[in-house]
Amino acid sequence: MNPEKFLQSLLDSRVQANASTSHRSQHPTRIRVLQALQRGSLCIPDLAEMTDVTRQTTYRAVAPLEEAGLVRERNERYTLTCSGARLLQAYSNIDAKVTIESLARLARSSHQQWLLRALSEEPMRKSNVIERARDERAISRTTVHRIITCLQKDGYVELRAGVYELSETGELLQQAFEQLQTIAAGAIEYKKFIRWLPAELDSFPLEALEESTLIHNTPDQPHNVLNAFVSGAKVDLERLQGMSAIRSPALDQAYRPVIEHTPNVTVIFTDQVLFQFHAADRFVDYAAQEDYSLYLEEGSIRPGVRLLFVPGPIPLHLAIYDDSRVIMAPAPSTGVTEAESTALDSSDSCVIEWVQGLFNQYLEGARPPIRVFQEHVASALRDEQSRERSVQSSVPQTEVT
CATH class of the missing domain: 1.10.10.10 (Winged helix-like DNA-binding domain superfamily/Winged helix DNA-binding domain)
Structure with missing residues (x-):
């Protein structure tokens, strides 16, 4: 049509x-x-x-x-x-x-x-x-x-x-x-x-997509979208901003040099990814190399590099490279399947400005690891107390005469 x-x-x-x-x-x-x-x-x-x-x-x-x-x-x-x-x-x-x-x-x-x-x-x-x-x-x-x-x-x-x-x-x-x-x-x-x-x-600036490129996953090439993000990982970057709801070994490996060499890095993950990080001894060891307490309190892996977390689902995986190029793809919360996933690669200033605005919206509510853990413990405690009250209310009360 x-x-x-x-x-x-x-x-x-x-x-x-x-x-x-x-x-x-x-x-x-x-x-x-x-x-x-x-x-x-x-x-x-x-x-x-x-x-x-x-x-x-x-x-x-x-x-x-x-x-x-x-x-x-x-x-x-x-x-x-x-x-x-x-x-x-x-x-x-x-x-x-x-x-x-x-x-x-x-x-x-x-x-x-x-x-x-x-x-x-x-x-x-x-x-x-x-x-x-x-x-x-x-x-x-x-x-x-x-x-x-x-x-x-x-x-x-x-x-x-x-x-x-x-x-x-x-x-x-x-x-x-x-x-x-x-x-x-x-x-x-x-x-x-x-x-x-x-x-x-x-x-979303639909009017500004003329110079953008679509990257599709196909049955023969099911990792084209993932490879697009990997291709953007370059150690000569000055600034990287990202947002993701998944943890991928391929992305971990590709972006480790970027995190180690790029002066300004801020990446937002969902809380679920944080718990996946801390289930891996290798990540904990890496976070502890600089100052583990600083990482917990501020999300800082090293000076200029922060990992922050948001509680709810996010609509897009995205990476902004030096404020001049953006790659983004729908996150699982949208209902997209891996086979249907398609990434958008754009250097249009209007698209980059829009993505930057979306990133900043999530950045306002992003928290360092210690806050996530504290909220998780408080939530677990409330759930336990609620269960206890529910059990107590279901136990027949003996009338004292």
């Missing part, structure tokens, strides 16, 4: 609800599906009820959304993805002056798209529009006349002193459509990576 066909299916207002005239029915069915999934994962019957359509219509509505990666299905329940939330956010921000019907018509007409784009670049006389259309082999003279007349009637194009130009509303229509198209294009092209990102990451 290409972005043009997808936007047609998304915005086509001819798909209507049954007999309902509620405010939800003013939006295309597929938009209402995305809106319903903002509340959480839903099955087809629940989606049908929430969107005021039949189950059969719901199946037809969900199909292109899943194909484009805007929703993800698991165990017959559908979940909104990062790209679905991002597109829905852009749709929600469309100016009220732009009607959904006009967007739907624009999505269905490549000729109208060409004309709006041409007039957004420069106001032109009709003869100049026709000449440019002929040079670009875009649309015929008759079609130019017909579309300009329709757009002028709808208030999207204005004629001033013989020159046609977009009205304020026309500019809003063009901008809204281009944004939706750009988001759809990024979602579809990078679907194998994007579809695993949760809706909460709707600020």
Whole structure:
């Protein structure tokens, strides 16, 4: 599916609800599906009820959304993805002056798209529009006349002193459509990576992925994603920031020289990884080489190198190399399998800035090892006390007379 066909299916207002005239029915069915999934994962019957359509219509509505990666299905329940939330956010921000019907018509007409784009670049006389259309082999003279007349009637194009130009509303229509198209294009092209990102990451810059590379695991090469992270381990780095929910012997071996030689290193792991570290005598010995108490209290392996930990699941494995390159892949919490795992390798400044922001969010709540151990002991103690109270309450009480 290409972005043009997808936007047609998304915005086509001819798909209507049954007999309902509620405010939800003013939006295309597929938009209402995305809106319903903002509340959480839903099955087809629940989606049908929430969107005021039949189950059969719901199946037809969900199909292109899943194909484009805007929703993800698991165990017959559908979940909104990062790209679905991002597109829905852009749709929600469309100016009220732009009607959904006009967007739907624009999505269905490549000729109208060409004309709006041409007039957004420069106001032109009709003869100049026709000449440019002929040079670009875009649309015929008759079609130019017909579309300009329709757009002028709808208030999207204005004629001033013989020159046609977009009205304020026309500019809003063009901008809204281009944004939706750009988001759809990024979602579809990078679907194998994007579809695993949760809706909460709707600020992910889909518009900035043009220079990014996807790295897929395959049946013949099941470790391509892992090897991508290993390839970034270079001892001439000045700064490394990372986040991971797994411990891998291959990564341990690859990044040991980086940790020993890179001046500035901060890596965030989940608490579960900390307990895996401390089950390995080799790691404990390594942590003790500098100052074990400093490692426990601050996460410091050596000056300039910190290992910190977060309690909950994380959505991405990531590594930021010298603030100039980032590699990231969905973490197990997203439901991705090893066979489906895909990494994104990017040097785009917008992507790096976004990843840096995500890293900093988790860094704010990251703790050194001693805090994790203290919280773990306190939690275990509370659980034990709760069990004891439960046992005591279940023992029949003998009445004293």
